[in-house]
Amino acid sequence: MMLFRVWLALLLTVTACRAQAVEPPVFDATQLRLIRSFGPWPPAFHPDTGNPLSGRPSAVLLGAALFGEPRLSKDGGIACQSCHQPQQGWSDGQARSRGLERLDRNAPGLLDSRLQRWFGWDGASDSLWAAAIRPILDPREMGGSVVATATLLRGDPVLACLAGHAADGAQLAQNDEELLVLAARALAAFQETLVSPRTAFDDFRDAVLAGDRDAMARYPASAQRGLALFTGRGQCATCHSGPAFSNGEFHDTGLPFFITDADGVRRVDPGRHRGIARLKENPFNRLGRYNADPGSAAVIPVRHVVQQHRNWGEFKVPTLRSLLFTAPYMHDGSKPDLESVVRHYSELDEDRLHSDGEAILRPLRLDRQEIDDLLAFLGSLSASLDAPAADYAARRADARRLCP
């Protein structure tokens, strides 16, 4: 983590020095409205009413225990945290993750995931708990099963004890599938606690709202110019909107449609197009029997989402918070660092984009100064992840104390 602090300080210093002569920008009314919309941070907690365990402390402890539990996998060697490591922004640092087999996509970071509407790069899940089931049962990821998960939860005295506490006095589910759902709901309750820390940008945003010029001046001029580009000519905030810097929806950003396997065979990744089909057929979606609140507003998008041709090659807009920890980037991990990502949008291949896709995507043709400014701004959206990592360790310790 010390390495991160040194890196961030160097990034901000270097970019600031490169551009010493350039003044901070003046934001127009639209930009100020966008800056306001990027907060407040941290956001208030609103439990997922579709998950009865959401926000329940005892369920968070069971979820933390299960998150590090390799026995959920077929070979007993892969846990959730194998691909979602706290010090890597809860991703794994690999371009494409490896479960029991090499997978098609990059492991997304889990911080702030509770603010999302869809889960996974293709949005095939509509709740955090349904998203937790998918890798457990996927034969290429953990290769677990409904029966094996239920047997583990029943048979392991520590997990059975934690599950009893999570159920809060209610009789533990007897049905295997219900036990799997209980485990997934607890995993979701734990993941809801993973929130990015406040950053230099958040201090600047609050200073802008308060009109505190001294506090605003502490935010590097290069990051301010990057923010001006982000909310202005770059139009980045059109998709990277709201406190989590994501509209939670899906776009085709001109990346290749193909995945190349180790043997050189190329396959198409349909992205959101197949994600919608998988969502609709998923028995654990919000339209299914396990949703505890079928009347909630969260059900409406699931009922009305439709598969369209332009969904081919669309992937979810990722959050930009804690971005420095989650390299490599994009759904296929094809961009090794942030500068590669910025250059992708600077030199966008318009011929590759859908004719019925996003018409405002145009190559930004950024100069060196603008690239540095954008990097300075993006860098300011991250801060040390020591606290969330320590919280995870503390929760696992609490679970062990509760059920030794």
Add this chain to the structure above:
Amino acid sequence: MRRALFLAATLLVLPVLPAAACEQIPIAARVIEGPRFKLVVLSDPMPIPLNAPFAFDIRLCDARMAELPRLVRVDAWMPAHRHGMNYAPSLTKLDWGHYRAEGLLLHMPGEWEFAFDFIALEREEQLSFRFDAQ
């Protein structure tokens, strides 16, 4: 020919509809004046939210009963972006000239155009309005 004459006569005789519902139009409602009737649209919640689901309460006012247009589709798109919503709203008829559209969601800031497609006497008609989502 006899059918056309009957229809024409009906149009002249029957009253406009629905008078009471259209007299007290809420201030927050959007009123779109069409060539043959008026459309009154109220969002739920108000104002129209960005990146969250909402519904429309839709009333047709000053339309003659016999030619009362049937609302068949509500949609929205972003003219500058050349794409629409990721969601297909569902439409429920609540009463004569009174509809509710559910499942709308504007996932990006910017200018959106809402379109309301009608069929009246087998003739298609569209009314629309633009909205800056922020």
